[in-house]
Amino acid sequence: MIEFKKHLRNQRMLFKDGPTCLLVECHLCDSTSSNDAYVNKRTGVFLCPKCNMKANVADVLDLYEKRCKGNATCKDVEYKTIFTNLQHISEHACESLGIRGLKVSDLEYLDAQYEPSADCIRFPIRNVANKVVGEKILNLSDKTEKTIENYNSSGLLICNPFQKPTRVVLVSNLLDYIILSFQRFNNTSICCLPNGLKSLPQECLPCLENFKEVVFWFDFDTANWDAAKNFSKKLEEKRCFFIRPTESEPAPSKAHKKRLNLQHILNKATPMCHKSITTFNALKYDILSELQNIEKVNGVKWKRYPTLNKILKGHRKGELTILTGPTGSGKTTFMSEYSLDLALQGVSTLWGSFEIRNCRLAATLLRQYVGYSLEDKLHEFEYWTSEFEKYPLYFMTFHGQQPLKLVMEAIEHAQYIHDISHVIIDNLQFMMGTSMTQKSDKFWEQDAIITAFRSFATKNNVHVTLVMHPRKERAEDELTTSSVFGTAKATQEADNVLIIQDKRLTSLRGKKYLQIVKNRYSGDLGIMPLDFDKESLSYSLSNKKKKTISS
Numbered sequence: 001m002i003e004f005k006k007h008l009r010n011q012r013m014l015f016k017d018g019p020t021c022l023l024v025e026c027h028l029c030d031s032t033s034s035n036d037a038y039v040n041k042r043t044g045v046f047l048c049p050k051c052n053m054k055a056n057v058a059d060v061l062d063l064y065e066k067r068c069k070g071n072a073t074c075k076d077v078e079y080k081t082i083f084t085n086l087q088h089i090s091e092h093a094c095e096s097l098g099i100r101g102l103k104v105s106d107l108e109y110l111d112a113q114y115e116p117s118a119d120c121i122r123f124p125i126r127n128v129a130n131k132v133v134g135e136k137i138l139n140l141s142d143k144t145e146k147t148i149e150n151y152n153s154s155g156l157l158i159c160n161p162f163q164k165p166t167r168v169v170l171v172s173n174l175l176d177y178i179i180l181s182f183q184r185f186n187n188t189s190i191c192c193l194p195n196g197l198k199s200l201p202q203e204c205l206p207c208l209e210n211f212k213e214v215v216f217w218f219d220f221d222t223a224n225w226d227a228a229k230n231f232s233k234k235l236e237e238k239r240c241f242f243i244r245p246t247e248s249e250p251a252p253s254k255a256h257k258k259r260l261n262l263q264h265i266l267n268k269a270t271p272m273c274h275k276s277i278t279t280f281n282a283l284k285y286d287i288l289s290e291l292q293n294i295e296k297v298n299g300v301k302w303k304r305y306p307t308l309n310k311i312l313k314g315h316r317k318g319e320l321t322i323l324t325g326p327t328g329s330g331k332t333t334f335m336s337e338y339s340l341d342l343a344l345q346g347v348s349t350l351w352g353s354f355e356i357r358n359c360r361l362a363a364t365l366l367r368q369y370v371g372y373s374l375e376d377k378l379h380e381f382e383y384w385t386s387e388f389e390k391y392p393l394y395f396m397t398f399h400g401q402q403p404l405k406l407v408m409e410a411i412e413h414a415q416y417i418h419d420i421s422h423v424i425i426d427n428l429q430f431m432m433g434t435s436m437t438q439k440s441d442k443f444w445e446q447d448a449i450i451t452a453f454r455s456f457a458t459k460n461n462v463h464v465t466l467v468m469h470p471r472k473e474r475a476e477d478e479l480t481t482s483s484v485f486g487t488a489k490a491t492q493e494a495d496n497v498l499i500i501q502d503k504r505l506t507s508l509r510g511k512k513y514l515q516i517v518k519n520r521y522s523g524d525l526g527i528m529p530l531d532f533d534k535e536s537l538s539y540s541l542s543n544k545k546k547k548t549i550s551s
Contacts (some may be wrong), residue, residue, distance in 0.1 A: 011333040018209045019236035021047075022363060028053055028063060038128070038206040042234075042416055047203060049129035054152060054203075084120065086113040093121055096140040099179060100256065108181040110159060121173065125194055127155035128206040136175045136194065138174045145174055147194050154201040157192035166188050167213040169266065170231075172196045173222070176217070176252040183262055197227040198392070199419040200234055200347060219251040225289060226317055226461055230419060232272040233460075241269035244289065298521075304341045304540035307528040311516050312496060315342055317421055318522070320457050320493060321465040324484050325500030329512065330532065331467050332356055332426055333540055334500065337368045339393075339465075340539075341422055344369075348392035349422040350414045354402060354430035358395045365393070366539055368534075371536045394418055401430055404449055408456065415460055425453070427467040429485070446486040452492045466490075470499075481517050495520040500530070 005015070005022070017021040018038075020290045026037035026048040037048040039057050046053065046060040089107045093114045113122045119141055125134035134149030136157055149155075157174075159181040168189045171177050177192035189211070193200065197218065208214060214235050218224035225244065232240035245251050249265045256262065290297045299314025325331045332355070342451075343349045353361045367373055370384050396410050407425075414420050425431070432445050450466075457464040468490065470483045477483075479499045491497050497518035504511030514528045530539045 019239060020195050020205045020234065021209055023209065026051065026053070028060070032085065036128075038209070039045060040202050043202060043413065045202060047133060047206060049127040049206065052153070056292070067337060073367075086115050089114050090116075093140060097175070097178065099175070099253075102178065102182060108177070110157075110178070123157050123177075123192075125149060125155045125157055126207075128209075129152065131155075134194065136174060136192065143175065148490070149194060154194055154203040156194065156204055159190040160188070164210070166211060167215065168211040169215045169217050171252065173219050173253075176219075179252045179256045180217075180262065185263060185266065188266075195495055197224055199348070200231045202234075202417060205234065212239060213269075214240050215264070215266065216240065216272075217245075217252060217269075219245065219254075225286075228333060229272070229418075234416065236424055237273040240272040242272055243269050244286075246288065298341055298361065300345055300347055302338075302341045303345070304337065304538075305528065307526075311524045311526045311528070312519055313522055313524075315347065315422070315463060316521065317463050318457055318461045319463050319495035320454050320465065321496040321498065322468055322484060322490055322494045323465060323498045323500070324468045324470045324479065324504050326470065326479070326505065329500045329502040330530070330539075331463075332361070333364060333498060333532075333537055334514070334530065335424060335465065336350065336361060336364050336469060337540060339422065340365050340368055342422060343391045343393050346392065347418050347422050348394075348418055349412065349424065350394045350396065350418070350420045352396040352398060352407065352411070352423065352425045354398055354400060354425075355427055357399065358397065362395070366538050371538070373535065392418070396418065401433055404431055404452055407431060409478060411456065412460075415462060422463045422464060422465070423453075423456075424465045425467065427469060429469055443487050447489045450486075450493050466494075479515075489516060494518060501527075 001276040001425075014025070016071050020042070021040055024037050024039060028037075028050040029048065036050075037046060037053070039046050039060075042058040045281050046055050046057050048054075081348050089104045089112055092103060094102055094104050094107060096119075107121065115122060116118075119139070121138045121140065123136045123138070123523055124132045125136055125147070133153045133155045137146045138144075139146070157177060158168075159177070165187045168191055169180060169185075171180065171195060172193050173196065174192060180190045191207070194204065195201070214227040214232075216231065218228060225242075226241075228242050232242075243249065243265060245254075249255070249260075249268065250258070252262060255265060278515050295314075297316075299312075299316035301309050301314050323331055323335060339349050339351070351358075351361060351548065367386055369388055370380075374381050374384065394414055396407070396414075398407065398410070398517060411420070411423055415423075428446070428449060429451055432442055450470070453464045453466060456462065470479055471485050478501060481490070481497055483499070484490050484497070485530065495518075496516065497514045499517055500512065501515050502512045504512055512530045512532070514530055516525050516527070519525060532539055
């Protein structure tokens with residue numbers, strides 16, 4: 001990024017330093033008129049919404065130096081809807097939404113189109129150059145939403161894009177977007193996120209560059225509050241505000257039903273960025289949110305492991321979990337199904353498998369998802385893989401020993417780009433032995449790695465799970481917290497410590513079970529039996545019943 005700025009200055013090319021991007025003139029467009037392009041200051045990705053160029057800034061710098069005009073990789077790609085039987089909004093469509101005071105003209109103002117055959121309304125998603133790059137679809141029968149976008153491209157649903165307002169309100173669903181849009185707030189644009197609260201793609205950031213204030217107005221939900229905090233880090237916290245809905249100041253759709261003054265609620269938006277010292281009054285609504293949404297605070301529930309829900313209550317962001325167990329006890333197999341359960345519920349997961357190749361890990365995850373081996377059913381492979389690809393699972397390409405700095409850079413990048421909420425490191429010992437300082441002190445090195453992951457989990461509100469080998473002990477000894485390899489720092493820093501106890505190693509009738517020996521959230525401890533099904537590679541009783549492809 002520094003080199004790119006230096007080149008722009010040397011060439012006397014003007015650029016503007018924005019909150020998230022550098023605004024520059026694209027010299028790659030095959031056009032006589034100048035076009036604005038954006039360089040993400042965090043990832044170094046060059047985006048030109050006009051010619052659809054997306055590349056690393058280093059590659060673009062090389063093209064700039066060669067003065068490549070109208071580069072062949074620039075393609076003017078317009079979004080083409082797969083539906084053709086669209087028409088103007090009807091009174092029926094307007095009435096089906098059940099929004100008091102809504103008129104057909106209000107939806108037409110948003111460039112909405114109605115599809116009678118599917119009884120749905122379609123809204124265009126536009127990039128910063130006002131090009132349509134996708135659609136967000138609202139089903140009128142059940143009010144569900146669906147997003148379709150160009151590959152590797154994204155934008156926002158935006159109201160009042162050409163009036164140059166200084167404030168923008170971000171909402172996560174179409175009903176809130178419609179309600180706020182027809183209020184016609186002064187000096188305010190309304191935007192709907194393309195993927196709800198799942199992610200904020202970096203392609204969307206240029207659309208929000210010119211706003212001095214960004215207001216998050218989501219529904220009353222702890223998970224939504226977490227999303228707002230993560231999104232604010234991408235958008236520069238200093239300009240971000242939020243509305244934490246209460247009974248008297250609920251989400252837009254609920255406030256409209258109660259006939260509350262939406263402008264009055266909007267004016268009460270609170271800054272996201274706080275000083276180092278806070279007060280109880282500032283924390284009051286955080287406490288209220290937890291009390292009113294205790295199940296959400298407990299975290300995402302496992303569907304395959306109900307026993308874990310009783311003990312751990314759920315999987316929560318911002319925590320550090322350690323899993324250990326004897327060699328060959330099935331730590332990776334268990335952790336893959338454990339993470340798969342969460343990913344199927346929308347928990348965006350990043351795997352760092354240093355010991356097992358990604359291909360083998362992915363094959364295990366696929367088999368656990370399907371419930372049986374596809375070895376003799378290759379005709380089903382395309383169906384199951386296309387279904388599996390829909391879920392937010394990502395893999396680091398490292399293998400063998402890796403330095404901490406390199407791994408953390410990859411994790412931070414993935415968290416920024418894909419809004420990762422769960423990171424798995426299997427296993428931590430493969431990150432040791434690469435330090436150039438104090439090389440002989442392996443315990444010091446492990447403590448430094450633990451500290452880095454603990455800090456990352458807390459700072460970025462991401463759950464980190466570390467798989468670790470235990471100390472070498474006798475097979476007949478039961479593992480405890482002191483059995484975790486290294487100093488006591490690992491178990492002290494961890495919020496949860498899980499141990500796979502394998503009594504099959506010492507007894508013919510011995511059982512294998514997962515023991516929760518530390519639970520900082522509720523203090524509950526206990527065990528969960530682990531009965532392995534070889535066909536599905538599963539420890540879950542609910543997964544023993546094989547899936548079949550519906551005809």
